[in-house]
Amino acid sequence: MDFRGLCGGITRTLAIYLGILLGLSPLWGGEKDLMIWDRDNHQVKKKLIGPHTRPKGEPGGTLVVHLSNEPDHLEPFTSTGVYSQRIYSYIFSSLVTRDGWTLEWKTGQDTDSVALSYRIEDMIVLKKGREEKYGGQGRWIGIWTRKGEKFWITDEKGKKQLIDKKDVLKAQKKVVYTFYLRKDFKFHDGVPLTADDVIFSMDVVKNKAVKAASLRNYFNDVQEWFAIDRYTVRFIYARPYWYAFNIISGLPIVPEHIFQPERYVNNYDQLSAQEQKKAKRKVVRYNKRFAKSYNEHPFRRHPIGSGPYKFKEWIGGDKIVLERFKEYTGRPAYLDVIVWKYISNDAAALQALKNGELDFLPGVPTEMFVKEAVGPEFKTKFVKATYYSPGYNYVGWNMKRFVFQDHRVRTALTYLMPRQLINKTLFYNMNKIITGPFYCFGPAYDHSLKPRPFDLKKAEALLREAGWVDVDNDGVLEKEGKEFRFEFLVIAESPALSKMAEMYQQRLKQAKILTKIRKVKWQALLEKIDNLNFDSVFLGWGTSVEGDPYQLWHSSQAKKGGSNFVSYKNHRVDRLIEKSRKIFNAPKRRAIMKKIHRIIYYDQPYTFLYTGPRKVIYHSKIRGVRWLKGRPGWDLQEWYIPKKFQ
Numbered sequence: 001m002d003f004r005g006l007c008g009g010i011t012r013t014l015a016i017y018l019g020i021l022l023g024l025s026p027l028w029g030g031e032k033d034l035m036i037w038d039r040d041n042h043q044v045k046k047k048l049i050g051p052h053t054r055p056k057g058e059p060g061g062t063l064v065v066h067l068s069n070e071p072d073h074l075e076p077f078t079s080t081g082v083y084s085q086r087i088y089s090y091i092f093s094s095l096v097t098r099d100g101w102t103l104e105w106k107t108g109q110d111t112d113s114v115a116l117s118y119r120i121e122d123m124i125v126l127k128k129g130r131e132e133k134y135g136g137q138g139r140w141i142g143i144w145t146r147k148g149e150k151f152w153i154t155d156e157k158g159k160k161q162l163i164d165k166k167d168v169l170k171a172q173k174k175v176v177y178t179f180y181l182r183k184d185f186k187f188h189d190g191v192p193l194t195a196d197d198v199i200f201s202m203d204v205v206k207n208k209a210v211k212a213a214s215l216r217n218y219f220n221d222v223q224e225w226f227a228i229d230r231y232t233v234r235f236i237y238a239r240p241y242w243y244a245f246n247i248i249s250g251l252p253i254v255p256e257h258i259f260q261p262e263r264y265v266n267n268y269d270q271l272s273a274q275e276q277k278k279a280k281r282k283v284v285r286y287n288k289r290f291a292k293s294y295n296e297h298p299f300r301r302h303p304i305g306s307g308p309y310k311f312k313e314w315i316g317g318d319k320i321v322l323e324r325f326k327e328y329t330g331r332p333a334y335l336d337v338i339v340w341k342y343i344s345n346d347a348a349a350l351q352a353l354k355n356g357e358l359d360f361l362p363g364v365p366t367e368m369f370v371k372e373a374v375g376p377e378f379k380t381k382f383v384k385a386t387y388y389s390p391g392y393n394y395v396g397w398n399m400k401r402f403v404f405q406d407h408r409v410r411t412a413l414t415y416l417m418p419r420q421l422i423n424k425t426l427f428y429n430m431n432k433i434i435t436g437p438f439y440c441f442g443p444a445y446d447h448s449l450k451p452r453p454f455d456l457k458k459a460e461a462l463l464r465e466a467g468w469v470d471v472d473n474d475g476v477l478e479k480e481g482k483e484f485r486f487e488f489l490v491i492a493e494s495p496a497l498s499k500m501a502e503m504y505q506q507r508l509k510q511a512k513i514l515t516k517i518r519k520v521k522w523q524a525l526l527e528k529i530d531n532l533n534f535d536s537v538f539l540g541w542g543t544s545v546e547g548d549p550y551q552l553w554h555s556s557q558a559k560k561g562g563s564n565f566v567s568y569k570n571h572r573v574d575r576l577i578e579k580s581r582k583i584f585n586a587p588k589r590r591a592i593m594k595k596i597h598r599i600i601y602y603d604q605p606y607t608f609l610y611t612g613p614r615k616v617i618y619h620s621k622i623r624g625v626r627w628l629k630g631r632p633g634w635d636l637q638e639w640y641i642p643k644k645f646q
Contacts, residue, residue: 057639057640060335061335061336061640061645062339063360063622064339064341064360065358066343066349066360067320067341067342068346069081069083069521069523070083070316071084072084073300073301075297076088076252076254077201077205077210077212078212078295078300081522081526083522086632087320087340088252090308090322091322092252092307093114093185093306094113094250095114095115095250095251095253096113096114096245096249096250101628101629105245105249112307112330112637114179114181114193116181117179117180118177118178118179118249119176120177121143121156121174121175122143122171122172122173123139124140124153124171124172126163127167134161134163142156142159142161146171149164149165150163151165156178175236175238175240176235177235177237177245178232178233178234179232179234180231180232181198181231182231182329184329185306186327187305188310188325191257193253193255195229196227196230197255199225199226199227200254200261200284202219202222204254204284204294206285207291207294208291209291209292209295210291211561213559214561217556218247218548218550218551221239221244224236235248240584242581252305254305255306258297259294259297261280261284261290262279262280264283306328307325308325309325310322310325319341319342320342321337321340322337322338322339322340324337334624335639335640338636344493346364359618359621360618360619362632362634363614364615364616365496366427366430367426367428367496373617381619381620382617383619383622384615385616385617386616387613389614389632389633391540391611392434392439392610393609393610394540394541395413395536395539396539396605397413397604398537398566399566399569399605400532401486402482403485406467408462408463410603410605410607411462412459412460412463412511413459413607414452414608415459416456416459417454417507418454418503419454419609420453420454427610431609431612434451434609434611435451435597435601436608437549437608438543438549438593439543439544439545441611442545443546444546444590444597445594446594446601449597456510467479483514486515486516487515487518488515489520489538490517491520491539492521492522493521493522497538498519500538502517525537530561530565531560544631548577548580549580550577551563551564553600554577554578570603579592580596621641622639622640623639626638
């Protein structure tokens with residue numbers, strides 16, 4: 001299944017992180033460079049090139065990609081769905097991008113980075129009244145070292161300054177991020193991209209009336225952001241944050257001129273150029289009328305970005321079409337057109353693939369992948385592949401509901417989940433059963449914690465201990481006069497989730513817990529969980545190998561529109577999360593993450609299910625395919641179709 005997007009909508013830059021790839025090796029090369037996966041895991045392969053070698057392709061052609069759920073819109077800050085993210089990641093650019101395989105941050109020509117270069121620096125702030133001693137300057141930015149009672153700080157020009165410790169209010173490491181922008185990037189309407197657009201994008205995210213709560217929490221500690229000149233921007237954090245560069249680098253850049261913030265400034269034409277700039281920034285940052293306009297702007301369904309592909313059309317209920325931006329100066333894209341074709345039914349999508357109406361199925365149900373996508377003719381025409389991508393499935397318990405407020409009850413519910421049987425029956429034992437909130441192949445995951453197996457007796461004992469008993473022998477547990485019954489939300493478009501819920505429902509009934517399965521379409525489901533209007537939900541989360549748990553697990557995010565929609569609140573976890581954000585030393589930070597994992601394992605706000613391999617099928621005419629180390633695991637900007645197949 002697909003996962004709800006990380007951060008509510010960051011570009012590919014934030015989605016590309018270290019992952020462990022299992023299953024097939026990457027594919028590249030000429031006409032016969034194929035690798036076929038079948039039920040017995042037999043592989044037919046020919047010439048392969050190393051995965052860190054970016055393929056060189058041939059321009060032209062159209063690729064039609066299956067889209068199992070239609071996005072709400074394509075605005076990058078307010079969209080929370082993975083389906084939107086998959087599309088808009090090709091429309092918008094960001095400051096610095098990461099190589100999908102080596103994971104190196106890349107700047108300069110022939111990259112997708114808007115920044116030509118960048119600097120990460122320290123900051124020293126002097127006590128009030130001490131500025132005159134240092135030439136009237138109260139804040140110093142550069143790289144500092146401390147020697148006894150003195151600080152040495154060296155700025156970007158190599159100038160050094162000695163500062164007495166007694167004059168220092170605060171000295172912070174790695175809180176200043178400066179980006180020097182390329183001058184050749186332009187938006188799809190031909191307008192140059194400048195520092196003003198970067199600052200505008202940050203202002204939009206920071207406006208509390210803009211519907212970007214899930215994303216905004218990552219920028220809470222950005223206290224200053226400003227343009228130094230037309231092609232230089234600077235961000236200053238309130239405190240050190242190990243993930244800061246990743247977050248800022250991946251900020252999608254939207255065009256200021258499209259939204260015309262000057263319309264909300266009184267007497268705009270009578271102001272000086274400097275006053276106009278300040279007034280516009282104030283509007284974007286704070287004005288609720290501007291935010292309302294932004295939240296409802298036609299841009300949401302007709303976006304203009306500066307990425308390798310530009311928006312062409314959206315036919316509701318049918319398709320979204322992107323075409324190659326021929327004036328793009330970043331990494332070359334080869335496909336002329338990418339069509340995202342909406343087909344909600346997986347069986348219909350597979351048939352469309354066979355009929356030549358689709359070229360790529362990015363998510364195939366396991367049973368269909370194993371049993372239906374088979375046969376000599378199919379193998380000749382299509383390529384099947386599996387790979388792991390950071391993420392997991394779970395059942396989330398709304399802890400505001402009376403029945404889920406006791407951790408013993410939630411633990412009992414986990415004991416009642418037949419994960420081993422589901423994995424064998426529905427997923428052919430392809431999935432890995434997990435115990436907690438971090439990627440199971442990443443360094444933050446605590447492997448000492450073992451998955452709780454199905455155990456009816458243990459579950460019943462925990463339920464009794466928590467006060468749930470069948471007082472009147474009617475076959476339903478009760479406590480304080482309330483019956484133990486609740487509703488599951490499952491994505492209507494996912495038959496596998498429905499089958500999982502049905503198998504779980506049977507086990508819950510054995511424990512005298514009554515449930516109702518409610519199948520809801522994707523957008524309606526997102527609306528329900530954003531409004532905390534649910535009992536429990538089967539979902540998935542797309543994560544990174546080593547991310548920041550703040551968005552999902554900090555108490556402050558337990559609110560409408562937040563990602564902590566199960567309303568999990570544990571002050572010890574809050575403190576550990578806050579502490580981890582300041583630690584740049586990876587081993588020390590990972591030790592804290594494992595403590596968080598152990599606490600959540602005890603509290604069970606989710607019943608964690610699986611990390612499973614992604615299963616994909618694509619037409620054998622497609623070249624340049626390689627499986628990358630993060631979500632979604634592929635990059636259509638690299639794919640191409642040889643001229644003779646176009």
